[in-house]
Amino acid sequence: MPRNIEIKVGIFIIISVLLIGASVGYVAYKKDAFSKVYTFTFMSKSGDGFSEGMPLVFAGFKIGTVDTMALSDKGTVLIKINIPERHIKWTRKSSIFILERPLIGQPRIVVYTDEMDSPVLSTDMAPEIFHVDxxxxxxxxxxxxxxxxxxxxxxxxxxxxxxxxxxxxxxxxxxxxxxxxxxxxxxxxxxxxxxxxxxxxxxxxxxxxxxxxxxxxxxxxxxxxxxxxxxxxxxxxxxxxxxxxxxxxxxxxxxxxxxxxxxxxxxxxxxxxxxxxxxxxxxxxxxxxxxxxxxx
Amino acid sequence: MPVSTDYPLISNLTVWQNVALIRQYHDRLSKKEARKRVQSYLERLDVGGSAEKRNPQLSAEERFKIMMLRASMIDDAIILVSDPFRMLPHHRNASFLYDVAIMLDDLYTQCHIFDYSSNQDRYRTNNAPQH
Amino acid sequence: MTGIVESIGGGAISAMSSFRSTIFAAAVTIFKAFNKEICNSASFSVLISQIYFTAVEILPMFIAISVLLGTLVMGILFQTIKEIGLDQHLGRILVGFAVTELSPFVTVLLLALRSSSAINTEIAVMKVNREIDTLTAFRIDADRYLFIPRIVNGMISLVLLNGLFSIILVTSGLIFSKLIFGMGLATYSQILAGSVHLSDSIILVAKCLTFGFFITLIPILSGLRATYDVTTIPVSVLHGMIRVFLAIILIEVLSLVARFI
Structure with a gap:
C-alpha cells in the first residue's frame, strides 16, 4: 500500500471528525449543553397536557425543558423545569406561565414577563402554570x-x-x-x-x-x-x-x-x-x- | 504449507505484501518490520526488485520463488510442493526448484515435492538433495 | 397451477433462508469483530486501503453531488415551507427530513452504487481464483483479514460521509434561510439547535452504522456464493446488489418506525 494512501486517509478522517465534532459541539453549545442548569419547581392544578421534555418558551425562543413531574401531598402537580443559567433572567417573580396547546405543533409552556425590573425567579419559589387549550x-x-x-x-x-x-x-x-x-x-x-x-x-x-x-x-x-x-x-x-x-x-x-x-x-x-x-x-x-x- | 497453482498469490496484494501477510497476521509483526524482513528474503532469492509487483506481472520463476518464500513464512513450516512443473512449464528438470529450496533451507523444517510418476526422471539432477 | 404455487413457495423459502443466513453471518461477524485476533497490521492495512477506495477517492464527486443536491433540495424545501406557511416548523423539517432522512439515504445510495458492487466483484473474483482457499490454507481467517475490515470501513465511511453531507445541507440551509426568510446565523442556529434531539441523533448514527454494516456484509456474502466458474461472478454481483437495495429499504423503514414510536 503506497504511503500517500495512508496520509490521505489520515487527513480525511481527521478533517471529517473535526468538522463533525465542531458541528456537534456548536449545536450542543446552542442547546446549552455546557452551561450550568438550574431546576425550578412549578405548580399546576392538573398534569394534563404536560410531558417530560416539553419546552419552556419566552418570546418564541426555547429557554428551558420540563424535566420531571410529580403529584404533591396537596394533590397539585409539581413540575420541575431545567433552565440554563443564561436564560434565568427571562423568568421574573411577576412572570406569568401559561401552558399552550396549539392545534398544530407541540404543546409548550409560555413565559410572559412584562416587568423586567421585577426580581429574578428563585429556585425555592413555585409559581403556578395556567392552562390554555x-x-x-x-x-x-x-x-x-x-x-x-x-x-x-x-x-x-x-x-x-x-x-x-x-x-x-x-x-x-x-x-x-x-x-x-x-x-x-x-x-x-x-x-x-x-x-x-x-x-x-x-x-x-x-x-x-x-x-x-x-x-x-x-x-x-x-x-x-x-x-x-x-x-x-x-x-x-x-x-x-x-x-x-x-x-x-x-x-x-x-x-x-x-x-x-x-x-x-x-x-x-x-x-x-x-x-x-x-x-x-x-x-x-x-x-x-x-x-x-x-x-x- | 502448500506451493501449488491451486493456492495462488493474492492478486490485489504486491509481492512483499503477499509474503509479509503471513508474518503480520500470525506473529503480529508491524508492517514496517514485516516489510524489512521480507525485503531481505526477496534479495536472497534475487527478486528484490519485484517487491512492488503483483502476481500477473511476475515471470514463472519469480512466482515460484515467491510462493516458496511465502510457504516458508510459517514457523517450523513443512512445505508441500505440488506438481511444480505446472508452475515451471519451461523447465526440463528440477534443478531450479532445488536451488530455490536450498536458498531458503533455514526457513523451513521439511520440503516435500509431489508430482506425477511420469516426471520422475526430471528430478535426477546434479544438485538433487541427499534426502 | 401447482407449479405457480410451488414457485411462490420456493421463492419465499429461498428469501427466508437468505435472510436467515445474512442475520447469522452478521451475528458471527459482530462476534469475531470483538476478538483480539482482529488486531493485526495486515487487517489494519486492509481497513486503511478500503477507507481510501470507499471514502477518500469518492470525495470530490461526493462533495460535488452534495452541494448540487443539497442546494437544490434546500432551496425547494425552504420555498415550500414559506409558501405553505410552516415557517415556525422550519427547524423540525430541516433536521427531521433533511439531516435525519435525506442525508443518510443519499449517502448510502452513493456508497452502495460504488463500493458494494466493487466489494461484491472483488470477493467473487477472489473466490473464483481460489485466493480465499489460499488464505484458509495459510490459516488466515478470511472473516478477520478480509471481511471485517471491509465492514468496519463501510460503517466508518458512511458515518463520516453522512456527517459531511449533513454539514453541506445545513450550510445550504443557512444560505437559503438568509435569502428566503432573511434569517441571520444566530436565529438559524438557534432554530436548528432547538430542533435537534438526542434520540434523533442516536437513531441517525445507529442507522448509518447499520447501513454501513449491511451494504458491505451483503456483497461479501453474495461474492462468497460464487463458485469456481467465472460466469458466476456477474450473477453474484447482480443478486448481491438487489439484496443491498432491499436491505437499504428495510433499514430505512425500521428507522422510521423507531423514530415515530
Missing amino acids: SIDEAIHKVQPLLTKIDRILDNVVTISSKLSQKETLMEMAVGDKESVSSVNEFLQSIDTMGRRLDTILSKVDTVIARTDQGLYGSDGLVVLLRTVLTDIIGKLDRLNSVIDDIPTVTGQVVRSTGDLDNLRKDIDDTIHAVQELLKDIDKMIPMKKEREINVP
Whole structure:
C-alpha cells in the first residue's frame, strides 16, 4: 500500500471528525449543553397536557425543558423545569406561565414577563402554570361573554321598539331636556362601543390565526369584552333610569317632534350596526352557526 | 504449507505484501518490520526488485520463488510442493526448484515435492538433495 | 397451477433462508469483530486501503453531488415551507427530513452504487481464483483479514460521509434561510439547535452504522456464493446488489418506525 494512501486517509478522517465534532459541539453549545442548569419547581392544578421534555418558551425562543413531574401531598402537580443559567433572567417573580396547546405543533409552556425590573425567579419559589387549550378553550371562555352581549342587545332592541311606538315617544318627548340629552349621549356611546367591538372582531380574527396573548394579555380580547360589557351595562342602567323617570316628567312640555324622529333614526341605525356586529361575531366565533376557522 | 497453482498469490496484494501477510497476521509483526524482513528474503532469492509487483506481472520463476518464500513464512513450516512443473512449464528438470529450496533451507523444517510418476526422471539432477 | 404455487413457495423459502443466513453471518461477524485476533497490521492495512477506495477517492464527486443536491433540495424545501406557511416548523423539517432522512439515504445510495458492487466483484473474483482457499490454507481467517475490515470501513465511511453531507445541507440551509426568510446565523442556529434531539441523533448514527454494516456484509456474502466458474461472478454481483437495495429499504423503514414510536 503506497504511503500517500495512508496520509490521505489520515487527513480525511481527521478533517471529517473535526468538522463533525465542531458541528456537534456548536449545536450542543446552542442547546446549552455546557452551561450550568438550574431546576425550578412549578405548580399546576392538573398534569394534563404536560410531558417530560416539553419546552419552556419566552418570546418564541426555547429557554428551558420540563424535566420531571410529580403529584404533591396537596394533590397539585409539581413540575420541575431545567433552565440554563443564561436564560434565568427571562423568568421574573411577576412572570406569568401559561401552558399552550396549539392545534398544530407541540404543546409548550409560555413565559410572559412584562416587568423586567421585577426580581429574578428563585429556585425555592413555585409559581403556578395556567392552562390554555388554544382556540377551543378560548372560544369556550368567550362564549358566555358573547351571550351576554346578545342579551344586552336584545334589551336594546326592546328599548328601540318601545321608543318607536309613538305614544311612548311622546311620553318620552314630553320629558325634560335633560332626559333627551341623556338618551342622545347613550346612543353616541353605543356608536363608540360599536367601533370598539369592530376592533375586537379583528382581534378575534388574529386569535383564530393564533394569539392567546391577544385573548388573555392586558390588552386582550377578554379584557376588552369585559370593559365593553361593563360599559354597555352601565349605559343601559342609565337609560333605564331615564325611562323610569319619563312617567314622572310627562307633565312637562315637549319642545319639538322633529327631534323625536331623529332620535328614533339614530337608535335604529345603532341597533342595526350592533346587530350586524353580532352577526360578524357569530361568524367568527361559532356558537350556534357554522364554524369557520382558518387553519394556519 | 502448500506451493501449488491451486493456492495462488493474492492478486490485489504486491509481492512483499503477499509474503509479509503471513508474518503480520500470525506473529503480529508491524508492517514496517514485516516489510524489512521480507525485503531481505526477496534479495536472497534475487527478486528484490519485484517487491512492488503483483502476481500477473511476475515471470514463472519469480512466482515460484515467491510462493516458496511465502510457504516458508510459517514457523517450523513443512512445505508441500505440488506438481511444480505446472508452475515451471519451461523447465526440463528440477534443478531450479532445488536451488530455490536450498536458498531458503533455514526457513523451513521439511520440503516435500509431489508430482506425477511420469516426471520422475526430471528430478535426477546434479544438485538433487541427499534426502 | 401447482407449479405457480410451488414457485411462490420456493421463492419465499429461498428469501427466508437468505435472510436467515445474512442475520447469522452478521451475528458471527459482530462476534469475531470483538476478538483480539482482529488486531493485526495486515487487517489494519486492509481497513486503511478500503477507507481510501470507499471514502477518500469518492470525495470530490461526493462533495460535488452534495452541494448540487443539497442546494437544490434546500432551496425547494425552504420555498415550500414559506409558501405553505410552516415557517415556525422550519427547524423540525430541516433536521427531521433533511439531516435525519435525506442525508443518510443519499449517502448510502452513493456508497452502495460504488463500493458494494466493487466489494461484491472483488470477493467473487477472489473466490473464483481460489485466493480465499489460499488464505484458509495459510490459516488466515478470511472473516478477520478480509471481511471485517471491509465492514468496519463501510460503517466508518458512511458515518463520516453522512456527517459531511449533513454539514453541506445545513450550510445550504443557512444560505437559503438568509435569502428566503432573511434569517441571520444566530436565529438559524438557534432554530436548528432547538430542533435537534438526542434520540434523533442516536437513531441517525445507529442507522448509518447499520447501513454501513449491511451494504458491505451483503456483497461479501453474495461474492462468497460464487463458485469456481467465472460466469458466476456477474450473477453474484447482480443478486448481491438487489439484496443491498432491499436491505437499504428495510433499514430505512425500521428507522422510521423507531423514530415515530
